[in-house]
């Protein structure tokens with residue numbers, strides 16, 4: 317289905333359209349063999365609250381960005397290779413309906429579609445693309461993925477000590493291992509999580525203990541000499557800052573962002 321689109325003029329036109337909407341803030345997307353499979357607005361659960369984001373599904377990558385002007389201008393482009401993605405459906409919970417998790421080794425987050433049909437369409441298309449890619453490359457599906465961050469609003473007190481109340485001064489922190497919202501003293505330690513960063517990251521005291529124990533065990537097993545192997549293998553990792561979610565902060569005030577999103581468009585037929 318998607319193959320039919322590879323060398324089509326319509327596909328080339330669509331991809332250059334996406335590029336021009338991101339302008340100089342995005343990377344070049346026209347690559348031989350790449351097909352734009354679908355596009356649409358999904359609500360992404362960010363640190364503070366759910367926010368609309370424009371998503372583009374290609375046959376090899378998932379791209380999303382902030383909406384500056386609906387259908388015209390996007391920024392804060394993120395590109396995730398599909399081979400690194402695993403989807404997990406979410407149960408409906410109050411206002412948060414038709415959602416699923418997009419999990420990768422370095423970052424995981426929840427998105428929500430407008431209807432259950434759209435959710436099914438998105439998930440089916442993404443999963444089909446992942447399946448085709450893995451079949452071609454012979455690689456294995458992702459097994460270990462980063463924790464999904466608990467939204468700030470879900471924790472008024474530290475999830476570790478259950479005492480420390482959050483205020484303007486007493487800031488919330490996120491454990492990079494389990495995603496819990498914790499206070500400063502309960503997340504004073506750092507641990508190396510090679511899939512997420514080349515620098516040690518903030519973890520809660522629980523995770524610090526279990527990670528330390530696991531590492532001690534591993535070291536005694538592996539004769540100490542190979543302790544740094546994992547670190548070296550992941551040295552390519554691009555995000556070394558490890559700090560807060562970059563697309564989360566600062567929001568444009570543009571009203572068009574609130575315009576009701578259209579239905580997603582998919583250019584191949586829905587996979588069976």
Ligand SMILES: [Zn+2]
Nearest residue numbers: 474477499502
């Ligand atoms: Zn605490």
Ligand SMILES: [Zn+2]
Nearest residue numbers: 491494520523
């Ligand atoms: Zn933790």
